[in-house]
Amino acid sequence: xxxxxxxxxxxxxxxxxxxxxxxxxxxxxxxxxxxxxxxxxxxxxxxxxxxxxxxxxxxxxxxxxxxxxxxxxxxxxxxxxxxxxxxxxxxxxxxxxxxxxxxxxxxxxxxxxxxxxxxxxxxxxxxxxxxxxxxxxxxxxxxxxxxxxxxxxxxxxxxxxxxxxxxxxxxxxxxxxxxxxxxxxxxxxxxxxxxxxxxxxxxxxxxxxxxxxxxxxxxxxxxxxxxxxxxxxxxxxxxxxxxxxxxxxxxxxxxxxxxxxxxxxxxxxxxxxxxxxxxxxxxxxxxxxxxxxxxxxxxxxxxxxxxxxxxxxxxxxxxxxxxxxxxxxxxxxxxxxxxxxxxxxxxxxxxxxxxxxxxxxxxxxxxxxxxxxxxxxxxxxxxxxxxxxxxxxxxxxxxxxxxxxxxxxxxxxxxxxxxxxxxxxxxxxxxxxxxxxxxxxxxxxxxxxxxxxxxxxxxxxxxxxxxxxxxxxxxxxxxxxxxxxxxxxxxxxxxxxx
Numbered sequence: 001x002x003x004x005x006x007x008x009x010x011x012x013x014x015x016x017x018x019x020x021x022x023x024x025x026x027x028x029x030x031x032x033x034x035x036x037x038x039x040x041x042x043x044x045x046x047x048x049x050x051x052x053x054x055x056x057x058x059x060x061x062x063x064x065x066x067x068x069x070x071x072x073x074x075x076x077x078x079x080x081x082x083x084x085x086x087x088x089x090x091x092x093x094x095x096x097x098x099x100x101x102x103x104x105x106x107x108x109x110x111x112x113x114x115x116x117x118x119x120x121x122x123x124x125x126x127x128x129x130x131x132x133x134x135x136x137x138x139x140x141x142x143x144x145x146x147x148x149x150x151x152x153x154x155x156x157x158x159x160x161x162x163x164x165x166x167x168x169x170x171x172x173x174x175x176x177x178x179x180x181x182x183x184x185x186x187x188x189x190x191x192x193x194x195x196x197x198x199x200x201x202x203x204x205x206x207x208x209x210x211x212x213x214x215x216x217x218x219x220x221x222x223x224x225x226x227x228x229x230x231x232x233x234x235x236x237x238x239x240x241x242x243x244x245x246x247x248x249x250x251x252x253x254x255x256x257x258x259x260x261x262x263x264x265x266x267x268x269x270x271x272x273x274x275x276x277x278x279x280x281x282x283x284x285x286x287x288x289x290x291x292x293x294x295x296x297x298x299x300x301x302x303x304x305x306x307x308x309x310x311x312x313x314x315x316x317x318x319x320x321x322x323x324x325x326x327x328x329x330x331x332x333x334x335x336x337x338x339x340x341x342x343x344x345x346x347x348x349x350x351x352x353x354x355x356x357x358x359x360x361x362x363x364x365x366x367x368x369x370x371x372x373x374x375x376x377x378x379x380x381x382x383x384x385x386x387x388x389x390x391x392x393x394x395x396x397x398x399x400x401x402x403x404x405x406x407x408x409x410x411x412x413x414x415x416x417x418x419x420x421x422x423x424x425x426x427x428x429x430x431x432x433x434x435x436x437x438x439x440x441x442x443x444x445x446x447x448x449x450x451x452x453x454x455x456x457x458x459x460x461x462x463x464x465x466x467x468x469x470x471x472x473x474x475x476x477x478x479x480x481x482x483x484x485x486x487x488x489x490x491x492x493x494x495x496x497x498x
Contacts, residue, residue: 087230402456
């Protein structure tokens with residue numbers, strides 16, 4: 001079996017680790033990555049210590065069957081406790097440290113695979129085309145040709161989209177990461193406008209502050225909602241909000257969202273909590289600063305509602321999402337995106353305190369209703385209910401699910417043109433939810449949000465790890481392919497590294 005893995009971020013690391021744990025006959029694995037962020041992805045590059053991960057260690061393992069994998073890795077590093085978040089009672093480490101974990105896990109997985117007889121290589125080039133479909137021959141930007149029996153798209157979500165046509169304008173930052181580079185170029189007194197108010201925007205505000213920024217920072221948000229604040233973990237033993245319940249619902253056919261709500265009602269009733277009061281809390285209309293302050297005060301609350309719902313989104317969501325009725329999926333995606341995303345990926349108390357301090361001091365403000373941003377002779381003009389100016393604009397709006405990353409666009413176009421892949425009506429590539437295989441062919445697989453049956457919120461590392469483990473099991477069962485095709489990668493362009 002010759003496997004081509006396109007992209008070398010979190011999903012690829014999880015897949016390599018999972019493949020190293022299978023017992024199938026060894027074959028060959030080639031990983032393709034066209035950027036310098038090998039194994040780290042765009043968010044976990046070498047960066048400022050102020051740029052932290054957004055989850056406690058127990059929720060960051062890339063080994064699905066071993067949630068403590070990252071925890072044990074951190075336990076060998078005494079410097080970890082420098083990053084203790086008092087609100088969570090756990091260390092919230094810099095993103096760069098998590099990137100180091102990803103790098104070391106990838107290398108350890110490659111060593112295990114090689115000891116088991118696998119041939120593993122990494123090609124520092126971008127896959128842009130296919131030369132033939134049976135067997136698959138991958139063509140790279142540098143002219144290389146690489147035959148594989150199975151190809152896996154692990155391409156992530158890509159860079160932020162330039163929705164205002166600002167690319168090339170002096171002072172516009174289209175890709176914020178690594179923030180050590182982009183923030184370092186911002187004058188300390190500059191008026192900064194950040195497009196977005198999610199976790200990336202919070203990262204930017206924290207990084208600017210750590211770099212001594214004195215000028216005003218404006219977060220531009222369509223919804224005017226900040227991420228929820230993460231609560232201190234507590235033991236959860238759900239009776240109704242379980243993966244088994246999700247599988248049972250999905251097995252009956254199309255699932256109505258009201259059925260999922262009924263499970264949440266039953267779960268909360270078992271804890272003595274009132275569902276209607278909880279629903280009002282998470283969908284409240286209080287202003288963003290008031291909500292932030294309240295949620296910081298509730299970090300150690302004994303009420304379990306938000307913790308249970310966050311857990312359910314992560315553990316039940318991937319099962320239930322493709323089973324929900326089309327009407328319910330549309331309502332959730334269009335009407336409740338920000339609430340569900342904020343619950344699934346809340347900000348850690350460390351960053352929440354920084355942001356609240358900046359809001360209270362008036363250095364950060366949150367504005368809604370932006371209708372346009374244009375580059376002027378010097379700086380930018382932002383239009384909402386008034387017109388005002390900024391010296392620097394930083395794009396912090398991550399692409400939505402199902403959108404093809406810019407660097408993968410030519411390859412996906414080729415897959416569609418050759419009928420190797422099909423677009424789903426609601427976006428994304430059609431896949432078999434059991435095998436992660438592209439439909440209608442089956443020689444290609446997808447990990448992450450490019451798959452049409454994935455949830456509409458960003459897949460977190462444990463979610464990717466679970467998908468990777470399931471895919472590795474499928475690949476281990478796949479029949480061996482014809483090995484008679486000549487190795488067209490020999491002598492082909494494209495630097496290889498271990």
